[in-house]
Amino acid sequence: MTFRAFIDQLKENGKLVEIFQSVSPRFEASRIARAAKAPIFFHNISGSKVIMNLLGSRDELASMLGVPKEEIIKRLSEVSPEGEVRLVSESPTLEVIEDQVDLTKLPILTHFEKDGAPYITAGIVVSEYGGTINASIHRLMLAGKDKLAVRLVPPRHTYLLHKKAAEKGELLPVAIVLGCDPTIIYATSTRVPVGKEFEYAAALRGAPVELFECANGVKVPHAEIVLEGYIDPVEKIDEGPFVDITGTYDVIRKEPVIHITRVIHRKDPIYHGILPAGPEHLLMMGVPYEPRIYRAVGEVTTVKNVVLTEGGCCYLHAVVQIEKQTEGDGKNAIMAAFAAHTSLKHVVIVDEDINIFDPNDVEFAIATRVKGDVDILIIPNVRGSSLDPRGAPDGTTTKVGIDATKVLIEKENFERAVIPEE
Numbered sequence: 001m002t003f004r005a006f007i008d009q010l011k012e013n014g015k016l017v018e019i020f021q022s023v024s025p026r027f028e029a030s031r032i033a034r035a036a037k038a039p040i041f042f043h044n045i046s047g048s049k050v051i052m053n054l055l056g057s058r059d060e061l062a063s064m065l066g067v068p069k070e071e072i073i074k075r076l077s078e079v080s081p082e083g084e085v086r087l088v089s090e091s092p093t094l095e096v097i098e099d100q101v102d103l104t105k106l107p108i109l110t111h112f113e114k115d116g117a118p119y120i121t122a123g124i125v126v127s128e129y130g131g132t133i134n135a136s137i138h139r140l141m142l143a144g145k146d147k148l149a150v151r152l153v154p155p156r157h158t159y160l161l162h163k164k165a166a167e168k169g170e171l172l173p174v175a176i177v178l179g180c181d182p183t184i185i186y187a188t189s190t191r192v193p194v195g196k197e198f199e200y201a202a203a204l205r206g207a208p209v210e211l212f213e214c215a216n217g218v219k220v221p222h223a224e225i226v227l228e229g230y231i232d233p234v235e236k237i238d239e240g241p242f243v244d245i246t247g248t249y250d251v252i253r254k255e256p257v258i259h260i261t262r263v264i265h266r267k268d269p270i271y272h273g274i275l276p277a278g279p280e281h282l283l284m285m286g287v288p289y290e291p292r293i294y295r296a297v298g299e300v301t302t303v304k305n306v307v308l309t310e311g312g313c314c315y316l317h318a319v320v321q322i323e324k325q326t327e328g329d330g331k332n333a334i335m336a337a338f339a340a341h342t343s344l345k346h347v348v349i350v351d352e353d354i355n356i357f358d359p360n361d362v363e364f365a366i367a368t369r370v371k372g373d374v375d376i377l378i379i380p381n382v383r384g385s386s387l388d389p390r391g392a393p394d395g396t397t398t399k400v401g402i403d404a405t406k407v408l409i410e411k412e413n414f415e416r417a418v419i420p421e422e
């Protein structure tokens with residue numbers, strides 16, 4: 001499905017909020033998007049069209065995958081990165097070609113009070129070096145008419161490709177893709193084996209992914225806007241501050257620079273913005289880990305579902321639902337979940353009668369099925385998330401697992417009373 005077709009589908013299903021009056025790219029769009037809590041289409045941000053909150057809830061992810069919300073993780077855990085990728089010569093992205101680059105003409109948003117500059121937040125950076133292709137979303141700070149600072153986190157794939165090129169003093173050709181098939185956006189947010197992002201997207205969408213070649217040789221999917229350029233081997237500038245998933249400011253670092261050499265786009269393109277720390281950002285960061293936790297817990301007991309909760313920034317807190325087979329399964333599930341997602345800090349294991357999408361129901365399980373001295377597992381001095389404001393400077397933290405499952409031999413004590421229909 002194309003980016004536009006997905007937006008049309010949201011509109012047909014009555015899920016799209018549309019704003020026709022002029023909105024400022026500086027704070028105003030972010031403020032409106034945050035309050036909207038739904039996919040929102042701005043028709044006029046400095047004369048351009050912008051969509052935010054595109055994949056902002058599990059309902060949108062479910063419609064992207066064509067499954068009910070409860071089956072998202074089961075579906076994702078079954079897909080392997082083996083779909084077909086095809087090279088084509090034509091693309092609607094080539095409708096308009098701009099050799100005179102001026103990034104300030106794009107509706108790049110400034111999101112928060114102390115942000116270092118306007119930031120591109122939904123740009124998929126496609127890079128290619130030594131026969132290896134990578135595609136992943138990086139935050140991109142506007143640093144001039146044809147210049148962006150890019151946060152490259154070690155040891156992610158873009159970081160490694162840039163490092164290899166820089167060691168030989170070579171430019172790393174890149175293309176920044178904005179507004180493509182949402183399954184590709186999701187796939188590039190997922191950690192798949194090296195070079196497999198588009199194959200994974202093709203498997204997810206159940207149809208081949210088409211790529212076309214940019215002027216600099218980088219192959220990209222059809223999109224609303226593509227920025228072509230290269231990462232300089234040596235140049236680094238201040239990048240930040242920028243708000244990350246916890247809603248707190250990340251620090252200023254020296255980061256590499258992307259020079260943009262050509263811009264191609266559809267006529268009247270739709271720019272995609274992801275609100276930092278907003279639900280779309282959280283889901284894109286977190287949901288790809290849910291199938292990993294699902295599979296890992298499935299190795300030790302019968303797993304039913306997994307959710308990284310919004311209150312836990314979709315990253316630091318998980319709720320894992322199991323069908324407990326033997327006493328101690330809850331503890332094994334805790335250990336499996338921590339092993340599968342190293343940034344996970346707190347995990348709650350619940351039974352199959354608990355609705356893991358309802359925080360009140362999860363709290364009910366903690367209230368009625370936990371005895372602190374035996375059901376809470378505390379693991380100090382383990383590696384945590386660099387995004388956790390409470391983490392130690394050396395990157396370690398303390399992890400807490402809560403086994404909120406019923407004691408099997410006393411099962412009847414935990415039975416939830418029901419009122420019969422008849």
Ligand code: MN
Nearest residue numbers: 134157194195
């Ligand atoms: Mn990769």
